[in-house]
Amino acid sequence: MNTAGQNHVLSRALTAYPSMDKYHTDLRDVLDTIKDMAEYAEDQHPISLGDYNAASDWAGALSAITHYGCGVYSFPYLSEAFCKDLMLELDCMAYSVNDDEPEEAQIPEVTFLTECRPLFDCLHSLWANAGIPLAKVLLAQDPSELRTIQAAQYTPENTPRGHWHNDKDSDVTLVVALTATHTGGGTLVHTGPFSENIVVPQLPVGHPYRG
Numbered sequence: 001m002n003t004a005g006q007n008h009v010l011s012r013a014l015t016a017y018p019s020m021d022k023y024h025t026d027l028r029d030v031l032d033t034i035k036d037m038a039e040y041a042e043d044q045h046p047i048s049l050g051d052y053n054a055a056s057d058w059a060g061a062l063s064a065i066t067h068y069g070c071g072v073y074s075f076p077y078l079s080e081a082f083c084k085d086l087m088l089e090l091d092c093m094a095y096s097v098n099d100d101e102p103e104e105a106q107i108p109e110v111t112f113l114t115e116c117r118p119l120f121d122c123l124h125s126l127w128a129n130a131g132i133p134l135a136k137v138l139l140a141q142d143p144s145e146l147r148t149i150q151a152a153q154y155t156p157e158n159t160p161r162g163h164w165h166n167d168k169d170s171d172v173t174l175v176v177a178l179t180a181t182h183t184g185g186g187t188l189v190h191t192g193p194f195s196e197n198i199v200v201p202q203l204p205v206g207h208p209y210r211g
Contacts, residue, residue, distance in 0.1 A: 015085045016118035018125035024076035024206050030061035031130055037061065038133035041140060065138070069198035072189050073138050077130070078206040083178045086151075089119060090178075095153045108153040123149050127174075135172050143172040151178070154185070176208040 020028055027034075037058055065075045078086075093115055095108035112120035124146050135141045147170060175187060185202040 015082070015089055016122050018122045018129075022079055022082040022122075022126060023130060024079050026064045026076040027130060030064065031133075033057050033061040034130070034137060035133045038136040041136045042142070068200055069189070070191065071139060072198045072200065074200065074203055074207055075134065076204075076206060077174075077208050078126075078176060080205045083176075083205050086119075087178055089116065090151050093151075095151075110151045110153075112149045112151070120149055131172075131174060139172065141171055143170075154182075174208050177203045177205055180205045 023031070065073055067073055090110060093110045095110055097106040097108055099106075110116075112123065127146055128144075132142065132144060135143050177185065180202075187200040189198040189200065191198055
């Protein structure tokens with residue numbers, strides 16, 4: 001019996017189908033409210049985290065969001081179980097560096113669109129359902145065109161290559177922590193020559209930051 005192969009097939013079935021249980025429970029609880037806020041925010045400025053009475057539904061929906069600095073937030077997004085299933089999938093895939101990037105910024109990665117289209121489609125659906133409303137609420141942007149979804153592999157050997165880089169083709173970048181079995185793992189966001197950089201600490205599994 002090919003147990004490893006069966007596990008891989010099971011994992012693919014679990015990860016490739018978009019469903020609400022793939023979201024973090026804290027996000028599922030407030031997603032309808034976030035969507036209501038997104039409709040309101042479409043023609044408005046970003047909704048401030050401190051603009052609403054603490055007892056209101058809107059304030060409750062925003063309470064799980066942490067603001068680190070201009071345009072940089074973190075929030076519960078994917079469930080820990082789904083992240084674990086994603087890691088099982090990624091263990092079966094081959095990582096490679098992007099030769100078009102500067103050498104000092106080359107981290108081994110998997111591009112889902114070319115390596116695993118079902119996973120890309122699943123994550124795209126999750127993004128459209130929750131990521132876009134959050135971008136409308138927090139950033140007053142509508143990033144409907146999802147250009148790429150990648151998994152990057154950070155190890156002690158290649159981490160020094162995690163150099164400054166710019167996602168030139170993205171209006172919004174969403175970075176999700178898939179594991180928590182490592183030391184370090186935070187992110188430094190460069191904000192320009194005349195202001196201090198924004199430090200985002202290592203986040204719990206499934207909690208992304210976006211900027």
